[in-house]
Amino acid sequence: MATEPTRALTDDGKLLFGAGFVFGVMVTLVLLGVVVAVAATNGTALPTTVVATVAGGIVFAGIVGSGLFLLAFPENRTKIPVDDVDFGVGEEE
Template identity: 45%
Template structure:
């Protein structure tokens, strides 16, 4: 067993966060599909039913957060959008 550990940088943390956000989005999509297939929410009421509206809003929010974290995981983008005070070198 070696004594050195791999360090986790900003890119890995941001990609992990993006993966988590996309996982949440996929889970919410499956929940929406179950609500529609179960008959709880008719397909025409996706934006008028309270249950479905909460799920759709969660999907949109998780998608926006996931895309933002993914975009910030690239060093070129972080140079233009500093995410921490010590990023500016």
């Protein structure tokens, strides 16, 4: 029985996975926001903290997901100057 070698995720794979995860969370939060909006239109009083938490989660997930998606492609990485030393690349151990 031959075993297949394990493949490590590339940088692109990691960034696309992260972006997909964040966008999935954002879709879930948008659906939660729709449920909150429907409950509010039915006359149910919702605490401001619930609405603020859902809105904040959607905005945060959108910003992080967009950033990860943008950085997942090499042609976009050249538009954003990043110093390799900030990420520990090129440092001596």
